[in-house]
Amino acid sequence: MKLICMLAITLALGGAASAADFPCGGATTSPFPALAPNDHDHGRYAPQAAGLRKTFTAYQSVFDDADDDDGDGRADLRFNPEYVAYELRGVGPNAAGDYPEPAISIQRPSRWYNSVEFAPLLAAVPGVTAKGLDESYAGVGSVWNRGHLAMSDHAQRISAEAACNTHQFWNASPQAQDLNQGPWRFLETYSAAAANKYRSVWIVTGPIFDPATPKLTIGDAGEAPVEIPDGFFKILLHEGPSGVETLAFIYEQPNALDAAGRPTPSAQWVNCNKAKSLHHRYDPKPQLVSIAQIELRTGLRFFVGRPDREHLTARAADHLWPVETRYWDAPSACAGQRGVP
Incomplete structure (x- = not known):
């Protein structure tokens, strides 16, 4: 613990660290406090939702409890968050005018x-x-x-301990590997670049479960049946001269049983590791939707009590915020891609 405290001080002062310098540890429970003092306003645009609520240093989460998700009159559990919300602040430019991520790196825990x-x-x-x-x-x-749902690299902008605590199931849903490590990751790096340009962006994200689709779960006998989402949403918000600007996305994740009876994704995505060789360019525009569409599919309610609620939820953007190449951190960019079409 003394080593961890010393490293935390070094990182807070801007000292560089490698993955080996800050291990998250192999403890069953986190060795770090869930919430350390900071001035981030993670709940600023959080939706109205019921469930277990907890705030961490890098994000706020509401987790599904024993409510009646499928409307059959009986309590049930999905073992997923309802949503995760957080403020992501930008990093400043270096002497060359680039926006590199902080020199903080964690050794991720093998077990969450x-x-x-x-x-x-x-x-x-x-x-x-x-x-x-x-x-x-x-x-x-x-x-x-x-x-x-809250990216570990985003949390590293606050501290290494905050990044370690993204490895909590308050912050996780079963996500297809190539979706997670492909278009979803590209959207995360776009979010980081947008925060650099606009100083702060707020992110609200979570799973989507469609009542009409079969309920498929991971987990063997004796383990919790964790439901696999049918999709994921992400909402980005920033505050500009004309008010709140929003981008809302839905990434579908269709899934079905394979021939052996195992839940399997029934769509394909391009992993960041393969994008270069396949000459694939990521474009989140086809996933743009209105916040009202997200409300319809999740039951969440956004901007409750605001007089401009209808305007904010009804509009679907037809383009992304322009975020110039210089705001992107090249080493962390998915397949090295910076900028959006």
């Missing part, structure tokens, strides 16, 4: 952290003996990632 708040949820499902949710994801990582 358990949360004591989930113990009653696990106990409520007959036959579940696992003490946490990491067991449900074990063995399926080549198909379903523990998909970050």
